[in-house]
Amino acid sequence: MARLTIPEIELMRPGHSACPGCGATLAMRYLLKGLGPNTIVTLPACCWTVIATSFPTTALDVPLLDCAFEATGASVSGLRAAADALRMRDVTIVGFAGDGGTADIGLQALSGMLERRTDAIYVMYDNEAYMNTGVQRSGATPLGAWTTTTPVGETSRGKEEPKKDVMAIVAAHRPAYAATLNVAFPEDFLKKVQKAKDIRGPRFLHVLAPCPPGWRYPPEKTIVIGRLATDTNIFPLYEIEAGRYRITRRLGRARPIAEYLEAQNRFGHLTAMEVAAMQAEVDARWKRLLELEALA
Amino acid sequence: MVQLVISGNYAQSYAAKLARVQVVAAYPITPQTQIVEKIAEFVASGELPAQYIEVESEHSALQACISAAALGARTYTATSSQGLLLMHELLHWASGARAPIVMGNVNRAIAPPWSIWADHGDSMAQRDTGWIQIYAESNQEVLDTTLMAFRLSEDPEVLLPAMVTEDAFFLSHTVEPVDIPSQEQVDGFLPRRRASEGIRPGTPGRLGSFTGPELYAEMRYKVGQAMGRAADVLLEVEDDYRRVTGRDHGGPLPTYRAEDADAVLITMGTASTTARSVVDDMRERGGKVGLAKLRVFRPFPVRAIRELGARVDRIGVLDRSYTFGPMGAAYTEVAGALYAGRSRPLLRNFIAGLGGRDITPTTVEAMYAALLTGDGAEVDWIDLKRKREVGANG
Amino acid sequence: MMSYETVEDLPEAPLATRPSDRITTASWRTFRPVIRLEACTKCYVCWKFCPDVAIGIDKAGWPVVLLDYCKGCGICAEECKPRAIDMVKEG
Numbered sequence A: 001m002a003r004l005t006i007p008e009i010e011l012m013r014p015g016h017s018a019c020p021g022c023g024a025t026l027a028m029r030y031l032l033k034g035l036g037p038n039t040i041v042t043l044p045a046c047c048w049t050v051i052a053t054s055f056p057t058t059a060l061d062v063p064l065l066d067c068a069f070e071a072t073g074a075s076v077s078g079l080r081a082a083a084d085a086l087r088m089r090d091v092t093i094v095g096f097a098g099d100g101g102t103a104d105i106g107l108q109a110l111s112g113m114l115e116r117r118t119d120a121i122y123v124m125y126d127n128e129a130y131m132n133t134g135v136q137r138s139g140a141t142p143l144g145a146w147t148t149t150t151p152v153g154e155t156s157r158g159k160e161e162p163k164k165d166v167m168a169i170v171a172a173h174r175p176a177y178a179a180t181l182n183v184a185f186p187e188d189f190l191k192k193v194q195k196a197k198d199i200r201g202p203r204f205l206h207v208l209a210p211c212p213p214g215w216r217y218p219p220e221k222t223i224v225i226g227r228l229a230t231d232t233n234i235f236p237l238y239e240i241e242a243g244r245y246r247i248t249r250r251l252g253r254a255r256p257i258a259e260y261l262e263a264q265n266r267f268g269h270l271t272a273m274e275v276a277a278m279q280a281e282v283d284a285r286w287k288r289l290l291e292l293e294a295l296a
Numbered sequence B: 001m002v003q004l005v006i007s008g009n010y011a012q013s014y015a016a017k018l019a020r021v022q023v024v025a026a027y028p029i030t031p032q033t034q035i036v037e038k039i040a041e042f043v044a045s046g047e048l049p050a051q052y053i054e055v056e057s058e059h060s061a062l063q064a065c066i067s068a069a070a071l072g073a074r075t076y077t078a079t080s081s082q083g084l085l086l087m088h089e090l091l092h093w094a095s096g097a098r099a100p101i102v103m104g105n106v107n108r109a110i111a112p113p114w115s116i117w118a119d120h121g122d123s124m125a126q127r128d129t130g131w132i133q134i135y136a137e138s139n140q141e142v143l144d145t146t147l148m149a150f151r152l153s154e155d156p157e158v159l160l161p162a163m164v165t166e167d168a169f170f171l172s173h174t175v176e177p178v179d180i181p182s183q184e185q186v187d188g189f190l191p192r193r194r195a196s197e198g199i200r201p202g203t204p205g206r207l208g209s210f211t212g213p214e215l216y217a218e219m220r221y222k223v224g225q226a227m228g229r230a231a232d233v234l235l236e237v238e239d240d241y242r243r244v245t246g247r248d249h250g251g252p253l254p255t256y257r258a259e260d261a262d263a264v265l266i267t268m269g270t271a272s273t274t275a276r277s278v279v280d281d282m283r284e285r286g287g288k289v290g291l292a293k294l295r296v297f298r299p300f301p302v303r304a305i306r307e308l309g310a311r312v313d314r315i316g317v318l319d320r321s322y323t324f325g326p327m328g329a330a331y332t333e334v335a336g337a338l339y340a341g342r343s344r345p346l347l348r349n350f351i352a353g354l355g356g357r358d359i360t361p362t363t364v365e366a367m368y369a370a371l372l373t374g375d376g377a378e379v380d381w382i383d384l385k386r387k388r389e390v391g392a393n394g
Numbered sequence C: 001m002m003s004y005e006t007v008e009d010l011p012e013a014p015l016a017t018r019p020s021d022r023i024t025t026a027s028w029r030t031f032r033p034v035i036r037l038e039a040c041t042k043c044y045v046c047w048k049f050c051p052d053v054a055i056g057i058d059k060a061g062w063p064v065v066l067l068d069y070c071k072g073c074g075i076c077a078e079e080c081k082p083r084a085i086d087m088v089k090e091g
Helices: A023-035 A047-051 A072-085 A099-104 A107-115 A166-171 A186-198 A219-231 A257-262 A272-295 B008-018 B033-045 B058-070 B081-086 B088-096 B139-154 B183-189 B216-245 B271-284 B302-311 B329-339 B361-373 C045-049 C075-079
Strands: A039-043 A063-066 A092-098 A120-126 A177-182 A202-208 A238-241 A244-247 B002-007 B023-026 B051-054 B075-080 B102-107 B132-135 B162-167 B175-180 B205-207 B263-267 B289-293 B296-298 B314-319 B346-351 C031-035 C055-057 C063-065 C085-089
Touching (some): A023 A047, A023 A092, A023 A202, A072 B023, A099 A107, A099 A120, A107 A120, A107 A166, A107 B058, A166 A202, A177 A219, A219 A257, A219 C075, A244 A272, A257 A272, B002 B008, B008 B139, B023 B033, B023 B058, B058 B075, B075 B081, B132 B139, B139 B162, B139 B175, B183 B216, B263 B271, B271 B361, B289 B361, B302 B329, B329 B346
Parallel strands (some): A039 A092, A092 A120, B102 B162, B132 B162, B263 B314
Antiparallel strands (some): A177 A238, A238 A244, B132 B296, C031 C085
16 A cells, blocks of 8 residues: 555664664664564674663664674674574574774774675665764765864864775675665665675675764754765765676766765865865766776 | 594594584684694584684684674684784673683783793683683593583583683693593583574574663673582583593592692692692602692682682692782682681792793792792792803803 | 563573663654645655654554654655655644
């Protein structure tokens, strides 16, 4: 009866502790809709550690295993090995970690999991900083962003380094499947999750998860800002399968990044010149992605 | 039952195989490498149908084991020294999450400077992590204790991880005859792992969680209670093992000729073998000395130590490690156990054998001599080269 | 319903098994969404984008705000294409 464009099933429960408008909760909600009930989630220290609520409650309708901050990739490999040893048929193992827990402190364990070809899914939900501890910069924080450890002042213009290209690092490990996902595009999200579910081998999903308190915008704008991230080509939606790149959403003409930057106070200090330089960077990266796609 | 002449390392491998471990995650480090190499051979040949995870660090090794154990698998890993230290955060995690993992630790010195030789500093530095710790003296004991460790750690009254240690090179790389029980004997002694309090597919639940001041103490207390119960369960498990194999390693604090001794030395690991032969020598010459081997360090055998203290007037504790405190780690635990006991024997701490230095009969005799006279410092680095000896050349 | 207060109450391992549904986050909000059903086209975008699983669908197919959980983030009102949702101040 209801014309739903994504599966109706809910495996994330209400009552969780996420901030209003949290992109990371939509990430989990959509992920579990796609993976279904025969799923085991493991997650390290991150926002979701707290979102899942304190003892004795849990906000997931699937089993959840906390793990050490650095070790999501290892936890995933351990779960997969046990599931195989115990002949647990068809269970999907998924690691769900933040950008800090993946691109920085968790990079070694992720690399190990990919190199070992662990048959599991690793999801990096990217709110572009260490948000759970109060908005400190991570390797995934974009250039120019304010954070508490890259504040704006006499000698600093926010983060001075560009965002770490985690998809490129993952791609170098030749995963079975890798894709970027955006909570603002749930149908594309679900399609990729369902596709990933049926592929065997190491799979990686990079999810953009806008964060109202960390990115400094009012909570009702989470989807608007997520949409702008992709439509400005800052966060293109693409997948890599057997080494071939395929863009899954492209507008006829990308929106200027200024629209995205102006919507978030973490970029509020940027000058027109700085924005222009960033625009050039985004355009160059988009061009490169098109070239990668053309190689297929 | 078969007798093989094997190293302490291979004794671990055979034990893991006989225990039918299901998941092994390990990272190489000297002098542990042969343990995991042999296990890899067993897996490759099909003798051990386990999942072998080639992790990229020891920290990941233990996380993989914890996660595998949480899902219900029987897991094993092995490490040493720096690797054990790198696992430190996860050692706490394993006990807090009640993961019954068995780990072989080859006791090796800690850097800097790099040293691959025998020293208990690595495992002593982990005495706060809630792991059962048993120090083996011989390769036979390594094999037997590792098998017993699976039973002990998985007991529903315990559910704590356990490490079995062996001295680097003295056991790890030295071959001795070892009786290997048959698979049938081991299956009778060690059944398949029962479902414990972990996570199961299809059953929502979160293992780990977080809490505030209202429940943290109570959660930790539960781990402490389990460690307390482990002391009793250990005795049952050893009884069972003796019934199956005929072998008994004497519980947490086996003594040798200590009943009427004027002085007893407490030793751990291979130094016990040397000390035992010194006891015999000295006894022959009229010295009334004895030995107490501190085999089970965690749970610490408070009662056995107090019983020893009630019978013996002079007790020396040999620490084969230096943990930067005012006294050695084992000594501190012994002294702490004795303080509230009925009696206060003379106590001396001997720090010796660090970094693989041989603990010779001469060194051990010097310890007994110091105990018997009561002379010397409370803490004595008895084999330390203090000053250059002036020789013929200078 | 038993609460966890003492050592005796606790499971051996730190295993949390109660669903979080028992926790109401209604007090978090300053504004509450009000859906004008006469303008609603049953597109379910509000249901789709709610981070708090606080919009349900009733038997007649209308979206329903679950006031026990809604934190008032306003995403539903922002994304509703027919502008059928108003954010109304609480209290």
